Amino acid sequence: MIGKLFLTLATLALLHAAYSTYEHLSLLKALGKPEGSLPLDIVYESILALILGLLGASLNAPPLKDITWASEMKKRTIDGMDSRLGFAHYRSRGKFLFASPHDGKI
């Protein structure tokens, strides 16, 4: 939540800084001195947007997963490992067990 908030703020700040730069440059062009330097507060705003964006992206990341093989094996079951789906029998008791009584189909 905080991560998303920071990311939104960072995006808004960056867009605002970009728009301010555009306005400033058009002002300089209108005044006839196109070589003026960027005002410091726009620079600070962009750097703030960068820091906020970094924080937001890190906090917004999904939870970390295990990388060891043993941890992956802990999530598996014997039924999954021994399922042998290529050889599975499809003529089983399933159609008698799972057909709902209102189905009328067997």
Add this chain to the structure above:
Amino acid sequence: MSLQSALERLATYRANNTRTSQDIFRNGLLVLQKGSFKKLGDDGKPFRWTSLEQLALASVDVGRLDIADQCLQLIADKFPNSPRVDCLVGIRMEATEPPETALKYYADILEADSANVAIWKRRISVLRRTGKVEKAVNELLQLLDTFYTDVEGWLELADIYASCNQYDHSFQALSHVLLLTPQNPFYVLQAAETAYTSEDFFLAIKMFLTVVDMTDADDSEQLLQESTPLGITVRAWFGVKLCARRIAQNANMKSLSNTSAPKNLELLDELATERLRVAYSSSGQKGEIAKGRQEVFAWVATPLA
């Protein structure tokens, strides 16, 4: 339950190779209704077709052949001359037609292309189901001669032998599985239990301890007292305890595979007892006690010999 979560669930089931047909059927039905298969050019999402295949198989399993036919029609329309579709058609045929029809269908396809592994496996499955176990074993051995790295085939062979009580041959098939997938503790556990059933207790206890090593070894940072055995580790500790008992009862035991006797049998037994007690002592999700705890505690407390 949204389309996205249904697709994710189906993808998890595909990755884990489970056969939970009822749940797949529920989720897959959602994908079928919302998945917009009628629109052409849905090639950006190929996993929707695999989900449809999964739904087709699950509906055959659950008995809803109408949905299975619907899915098959959609898949066959999209992928006209595919061997995978042939396999699905064969499975659908197996569900309703007599086995001879299905066998003839498979024989026709195998004549055209004798290396079609999926169809060959279906043929072996039909042979096993109709009781022609010897023929099934011969065909399976041929298949494994041609395709040695087929783990599923070796597991099926081990299962067929075990169902006929030929546990030595079953163990041999499992040893090939262990060669092919050495990092998988489930197959080591199966091999250990097969060795136990064929009365080779030295080998069995060694393999049970290997399973414990494989599944519990990453607790090196925690103290041993804090880690609880979970999952197949508990099953392996049960195996160790059983083997220790049998070895202690019979002083001159010989191992058919010439494995050496374990040293410190009493210490192993004590360790297994303690681990099982810990496993059954941890409180569950709502602070409830593990089922069967009293029985386990009583059983592990009986002395060794």
